[in-house]
Amino acid sequence: MTQKNEVRIGCGAGFSGDRLEPAVILAEKGDLDYLVLECLAERTIALAQKRKAADPSQGYDPLLERRIELLLPLLKQNKIRLITNMGAANPVAAADKIIGIAKRLGISIKVAAVIGDDVLEHISGDEIAMETGNSISWSGQTVSANAYLGAEAILPALETGADIIITGRVADPSLFVAPLVHEFGWSLDDADMIAKGTVIGHLMECAGQITGGYFADPVKKPVENMSTLGHPFAEVYRDGSAVIGKVDGTGGTITLATAKEQLLYEVTNPYQYLTPDVSADFTTVSLKQDVKDRIKVTGGSGSKKPSTLKVSVGYKAGFTGEGEITFAGTNALERARMAGEIMHERLNDQFPGLRVDYVGHTSVHPTSLAHDHKPYEVRLRLAGKAATADEAAIIGQEVEALYTNGPAGGGGVRKYVNEVIGIVSILMNRNTAKSSVVVKEYEY
Incomplete structure (x- = not known):
């Protein structure tokens, strides 16, 4: 050539x-x-x-x-x-x-x-994840390993x-x-x-x-x-x-x-x-x-x-359940917060680490950068992890129930259940x- x-x-x-x-x-x-x-x-x-x-x-x-x-x-x-x-x-x-x-x-x-x-067939489960320093032994939950x-x-x-x-x-x-x-x-x-x-x-x-x-x-x-x-x-x-x-x-x-x-x-x-x-x-x-x-x-x-290759390992990490509802008009933030508190009391024991977001106010940063700002509309989002899809669906169901069991004026409910694929990285001898x-x- x-x-x-x-x-x-x-x-x-x-x-x-x-x-x-x-x-x-x-x-x-x-x-x-x-x-x-x-x-x-x-x-x-x-x-x-x-x-x-x-x-x-x-x-x-x-x-x-x-x-x-x-x-x-x-x-x-x-x-x-x-x-x-x-x-x-x-x-x-x-x-x-x-x-x-x-x-x-x-x-x-x-x-x-x-x-x-x-290289999935070469994964033993004893490999150490670069992100955590722990073994990747998920006992049958690994779905992929690609060098x-x-x-x-x-x-x-x-x-x-x-x-x-x-x-x-x-x-x-x-x-x-x-x-x-x-x-x-x-x-x-x-x-x-x-x-x-x-x-x-x-x-x-x-x-x-x-x-x-x-x-x-x-x-x-x-x-x-x-x-x-x-x-x-x-x-x-x-x-x-x-x-x-x-x-x-x-x-x-x-x-x-x-x-x-x-x-x-x-x-x-x-x-x-x-x-x-x-x-x-x-x-x-x-x-x-x-x-x-x-x-x-x-x-x-x-x-x-390097003498090693990076390997991306995918594994089944359970399910996420989500629910969203919008509050608009006067006192929108206060009503959204009331709904969030209701959801936290109802669900936190079942979903430790339940996430409550006020989209448009504190959905990205945990505290508002403008404390005196009161939005005219707020979308409340609840999200949590569960072992099964049926359990994850409970979050969206409870948010939907706010239509008649929560503060006034909620609307536009959407609910989701998604399987979560987790990713970690390991190193493997490049000759493998x-x-x-x-x-x-x-x-x-």
């Missing part, structure tokens, strides 16, 4: 529920070599494992079909390779679904599914020549590191080069966040045209430097401020940002605003990759997770 000196990668999604249009615009007008869709989070994959357990043909991203139907003609027309973790708990079923879409659209396609991140694979697992899929590479759980920056290693011929043992690629991947992985999404504040940090927020692309060079931009005419903005916020996003130690590929030092990164909506990225250094590639192909 002739190695390139420049590769352009776009990020069309930063989470499972991201908007569809920005990826389409990147595929149409971004002049891309690769398009990445990063659609997987810890809880997302645990829920996907539940869907797969109920139906072995499921377990991939719920929006996969809609995204692929929109993107596939553009990917083929513009010779763009797609890399995505929309395979979630079932990359092979996802590949089969893509083949089915290609047949329906009359488009030849080759799909490579990366598997091996599912964060790295670029090394994706490279064989790229080498098949597949148009679409679909993975399960891989580290977010690795989705970007892999094509750079593939195109530039970087060594996976060159920690500094892999760190530079990781910096670029980390800046790109949340898509619209670096173009002003989540960053925006209409008072302190205004961002224009948020309704047409564009997603980013990176022009990456062989030396590991890059320019991050967005398609002209799309909304949002790329500035030093948006780039710095994203660089530090979810980073607990900027001197040692650990991925399966490298231990990256973000303090050696330099950002420079070249022109409007263009940031030049240089620097980044690294050291040897054995990745491989399954290729699916359709010739029109």
Whole structure:
């Protein structure tokens, strides 16, 4: 393969529920070599494992079909390779679904599914949760265990020549590191080069966040045209430097401020940002605003990759019951508080830790920052945890009973019961997770 000196990668999604249009615009007008869709989070994959357990043909991203139907003609027309973790708990079923879409659209396609991140069979229950320091022995309640694979697992899929590479759980920056290693011929043992690629991947992985999404504040940090927020692309060079931009005419903005916020996003130690590929030092990164909506990225250094992989473990954590009711008009807050006190007296013994929120007054902060402010309308919310769905439903039932058994003027009751999937992290010897590639192909 002739190695390139420049590769352009776009990020069309930063989470499972991201908007569809920005990826389409990147595929149409971004002049891309690769398009990445990063659609997987810890809880997302645990829920996907539940869907797969109920139906072995499921377990991939719920929006996969809609995204692929929109993107596939553009990917083929513009010779763009797609890399995505929309395979979630079932990359092979996802590949089969893509083949089915290609047949329906009359488009030849080759799909490579990366598997091996599912390590549930290797979980003993004696592992120590990083968050708590305690054993993860939940005695049959564990529903998923997925190791964060790295670029090394994706490279064989790229080498098949597949148009679409679909993975399960891989580290977010690795989705970007892999094509750079593939195109530039970087060594996976060159920690500094892999760190530079990781910096670029980390800046790109949340898509619209670096173009002003989540960053925006209409008072302190205004961002224009948020309704047409564009997603980013990176022009990456062989030396590991890059320019991050967005398609002209799309909304949002790329500035030093948006780039710095994203660089530090979810980073607990900027001197040692650990991925399966490298231990990256973000303090050696330099950002420079070249022109409007263009940031030049240089620097980044690294050291040897960790001997362990992070594993996200999902487990059944019971159920939550919720109930909501609104009080409006004169003395709305006082009536809502009276209802909250009634509910606390009725339910607290059965639901220790019962949460009582006055939405619009003290729903985010436990005490009001404006004690003299009396809202004209308040929504009371009750929430608690229970072992069973039937027990959790009692909370909503009691809130509904406030219609005639509580203060005057309550209305708009809604009640919910949801199963809770808890997530903890453990470390596992990296050699335990054995990745491989399954290729699916359709010739029109």
